[in-house]
Amino acid sequence: MRLGSGTFAAGCVVIEVLGVALFLRGFFPAPVFSGAERQAESPAPEPSAGASSNWTELPPPLFSKVVILLIDALRDDFVFGSKGVKFMPYTTYLVEKGSSLSFVAEAKPPTVTMPRIKALLTGSLPGFIDVVRNLNSPTLMEDNVITRAKAAGKRIIFYGDETWVKLFPKHFVEYDGTTSFFVSDYTEVDNNVTRHLDKVLKRQDWDMLILHYLGLDHIGHISGPSSPLVGHKLSEMDSILMKIHTALLAEERDPLLPSLLVLCGDHGMSEAGGHGASSMEEVNTALVLVSSAFERKPGDVRHPTRVQQTDLAATLSIGLGLPIPKSNTGGLMFPVVEGRPMREQLRFLHLNTVQLSKLLQENVPSYNKEPGFEQFKVSERSHRNWIRLYLEENNSEVVFNLGAKVRRQYLDALRTLKLSLSRRAAQYDVYSMAVGTVLVLEALVLLLLSVPQALSSRAELDVPLLSPVCSLLFYLLLLALAALHVVVCTAADSSCYLCSLPWLAAGGVMTLIAALLCAGMSALTRVFAGGKCLSQVELAFQNPPQSTSRWSELDLLSFLGTVGHVLSLGASSFIEEEHQTWYFLVNTLCLALCHQIYRKCLLGDDCAPQHCPHTGEEFDGVAVALQGKRAGPEGWELSRAPADPSSLEALRGSERWMVLASPWLVLACCRLLRSLNQTGVQWAHRPDLGHWLTR
Numbered sequence: 001m002r003l004g005s006g007t008f009a010a011g012c013v014v015i016e017v018l019g020v021a022l023f024l025r026g027f028f029p030a031p032v033f034s035g036a037e038r039q040a041e042s043p044a045p046e047p048s049a050g051a052s053s054n055w056t057e058l059p060p061p062l063f064s065k066v067v068i069l070l071i072d073a074l075r076d077d078f079v080f081g082s083k084g085v086k087f088m089p090y091t092t093y094l095v096e097k098g099s100s101l102s103f104v105a106e107a108k109p110p111t112v113t114m115p116r117i118k119a120l121l122t123g124s125l126p127g128f129i130d131v132v133r134n135l136n137s138p139t140l141m142e143d144n145v146i147t148r149a150k151a152a153g154k155r156i157i158f159y160g161d162e163t164w165v166k167l168f169p170k171h172f173v174e175y176d177g178t179t180s181f182f183v184s185d186y187t188e189v190d191n192n193v194t195r196h197l198d199k200v201l202k203r204q205d206w207d208m209l210i211l212h213y214l215g216l217d218h219i220g221h222i223s224g225p226s227s228p229l230v231g232h233k234l235s236e237m238d239s240i241l242m243k244i245h246t247a248l249l250a251e252e253r254d255p256l257l258p259s260l261l262v263l264c265g266d267h268g269m270s271e272a273g274g275h276g277a278s279s280m281e282e283v284n285t286a287l288v289l290v291s292s293a294f295e296r297k298p299g300d301v302r303h304p305t306r307v308q309q310t311d312l313a314a315t316l317s318i319g320l321g322l323p324i325p326k327s328n329t330g331g332l333m334f335p336v337v338e339g340r341p342m343r344e345q346l347r348f349l350h351l352n353t354v355q356l357s358k359l360l361q362e363n364v365p366s367y368n369k370e371p372g373f374e375q376f377k378v379s380e381r382s383h384r385n386w387i388r389l390y391l392e393e394n395n396s397e398v399v400f401n402l403g404a405k406v407r408r409q410y411l412d413a414l415r416t417l418k419l420s421l422s423r424r425a426a427q428y429d430v431y432s433m434a435v436g437t438v439l440v441l442e443a444l445v446l447l448l449l450s451v452p453q454a455l456s457s458r459a460e461l462d463v464p465l466l467s468p469v470c471s472l473l474f475y476l477l478l479l480a481l482a483a484l485h486v487v488v489c490t491a492a493d494s495s496c497y498l499c500s501l502p503w504l505a506a507g508g509v510m511t512l513i514a515a516l517l518c519a520g521m522s523a524l525t526r527v528f529a530g531g532k533c534l535s536q537v538e539l540a541f542q543n544p545p546q547s548t549s550r551w552s553e554l555d556l557l558s559f560l561g562t563v564g565h566v567l568s569l570g571a572s573s574f575i576e577e578e579h580q581t582w583y584f585l586v587n588t589l590c591l592a593l594c595h596q597i598y599r600k601c602l603l604g605d606d607c608a609p610q611h612c613p614h615t616g617e618e619f620d621g622v623a624v625a626l627q628g629k630r631a632g633p634e635g636w637e638l639s640r641a642p643a644d645p646s647s648l649e650a651l652r653g654s655e656r657w658m659v660l661a662s663p664w665l666v667l668a669c670c671r672l673l674r675s676l677n678q679t680g681v682q683w684a685h686r687p688d689l690g691h692w693l694t695r
């Protein structure tokens, strides 16, 4: 099968992309999620309900009102460290002596705003799907606290980062989104949130208020975590927290139904001021729950404990009297319900473990062998016995001690369930990764072996897919691969992505692997039997292809590259390195240009050096010559009998060298431009030439 070098390269690129996609699909954790229908499912009743207990309803809410104060990039030491003591006196007082619970919440990478908001509200772990979906930020379809709260008739008000408005377009009774587009602005963006506060805190017509402040994150991006601006911003946030807390306390009428104020961050901030990766500074965020329900006795010292960020979803659901989101992998933060009667505590723990074990059942085929599931069954049984005892003889110390034992069992089960779910989500799919790697390597070898042919005069390749010897090898390989696939996919607990594909698609991948291997092998033999190669080139030379394409590869590359780059600009919340695609594009373009020029001038393509384009019209010259080449036999004539005489004049030695050097010159200029101002996070620590010039 004979192919033009452009078609061949495009084919290889497609295969490479397919291989990389397969690899990534295996590399990113498969999402642990619940496929069950969202509504119309009654909550799990208390064990032994019907027999002796009749508590089948969801427990009532613990808090009347909830205010979530989300400060973007609120690292744990901004609140609990020396900066907190210095700049957030009110918060420090609450953390150390007030009625509050403090935690260091660990965020999972990618530590970027949208996936973190999702994790906070759904309690689920991010998967490959999330990374893809983040590119166009659609409505959050997964079961989450906000949707549940709205369904329960809660009135929710939101002010802050407009990501929330995109995620929940119809959920808020009132909202004002601020854009995170102007990173250099850290004042207005927060004032736009604060200006609503005075009015809304006086009003009675809401149940949930969410505020998302972006200023701190912007300061981080501009000048890093040790900038003096951070201190100012933290003081501002502290006064806002004080304002909200005093307003909530003033309004609290019913001591049995207090309000809850949640201070949290979505992710941390690296020492360079960015975020996205998994360093300790980016992963650890502060989480403080403030409510008069957490009143402490004198001398009660509470240190911040470590929790997962995903634990907030379950805690909020229980605090608001809502069902726990179905895909939640987090556990209830137990100190929140510690002050409640034993029966309620056990009920909350039961609801959480039931939800987690259901999720485990849906995602793990051999779930009943998991230790967490067994622990859950044991605790449920002891819970049932305890209820019977509790209803018979109330208020005895024996009942309380037994209850404490059941509680311990539940907490252990909760921990193990969480662990096996998160391990599940962090499992690599080695089979898909291996297949992806093989595809990429095969395409790469084929490309490398074809370089001599691609550089030859006609830029044509004879891809030996159809020769009969190949066929035999091909069928044998296909058979072996199919056998391997069946063995891997029928193994006990396989959860490979490739196995979940329809047989036809998997078969296609196997065919591709076998075919590529055959092609690679025969390309290899051809390289060793060199003469044959030459004769094929000659053959190709005699029969030029009849191509009518009006676009050259370079045109196509610049067009598709530009479109791709423009599209990538829309993904500001996930990739903070969009400019990398631009660098990549420009470099590729230069190298492709270089390849064209060298082929023409050095390898005697189109024969004599006089066909080297003129320096002045270098780009036009190449394009004209290229298009001439593409246009087939007539075009061939065209480039010999130049359309634009000036472009194909004979070149003197020095000019010729300039033509040859120009792509490298352009590349060097690009590199220089790049170091003029290093944007993004990755190279932010390198000194900028621009700074040096303006100094």
Ligand SMILES: [Zn+2]
Binding pocket: 072, 073, 112, 113, 217, 266, 267
């Ligand atoms: Zn953020």
Ligand SMILES: [Zn+2]
Binding pocket: 217, 218, 221, 275
């Ligand atoms: Zn940011």
